[in-house]
Amino acid sequence: MKLVNKTCYVTKHLRAFVVRIAKKELTVEQRRRLRFEFVPAKQQYSCSGRGSPTRVWAKVRIPTKASREFIASSEFRRELCSCIAHELHHASGRDGGRENEYWMRRSVPYGRPDTDEGTAKQKELYSWTIDLPLEKKEKKAKMRLAGSDLDVKKIVKIETTIQKWNRKFKLAQTRLKGYRRKLAYYERKVKIAATPAGESQ
Secondary structure, three states: OEEEEOOOEOHHHHHHHHHHHHHHHOOHHHHHHOEEEEEEOOOOOOOEEEEEOOOOEEEEEEOOOOOHHHHHOHHHHHHHHHHHHHHHHHHOOOOOOHHHHHHHOOOOOOOOOOOHHHHHHHHHHOHHHHHOOOOEOOOOOOOOOOOHHHHHHHHHHHHHHHHHHHHHHHHHHHHHHHHHHHHHHHHHHHHHHHOOOOOOO
């Protein structure tokens, strides 16, 4: 499985959710071929996604501006798990068309149950998620340089740029020499062809 994470969440935390659900939804060969993507959701209150059986590929859009309290809640984790399971179900090739999609969106493992009994069953089904960590990546603070440190950094950058253009300049000179030799060769060739036979060159 290849997992691509374009969100602010820790990759290994998201992977743990996918691995556990994929064991139930996919065969061993499908899990090996699976490419799963997490991307930021435009809507910040729910998850959504897509799944393709032809490539064994799935994508889940996940809210990235949610608070720590909401991320830790059972509601959010059930939403995430049901969405992952939903798209993996599509990726598995067991897609039954519109009627199946209608059922999935209201089912316990793949959607949002529309009954209290269904919600209770989903809470029990995904109760294991509470034990899994799900944190956002720590943002690395950028060090701002000032004064002489900033000047030193600029000097290094300028020297690097000069070296780069020197290499390009030397390469250009070498190329020009080659083209000048070619030009001289073809000029001599044209001159010889234009000289009548028997005339001295």
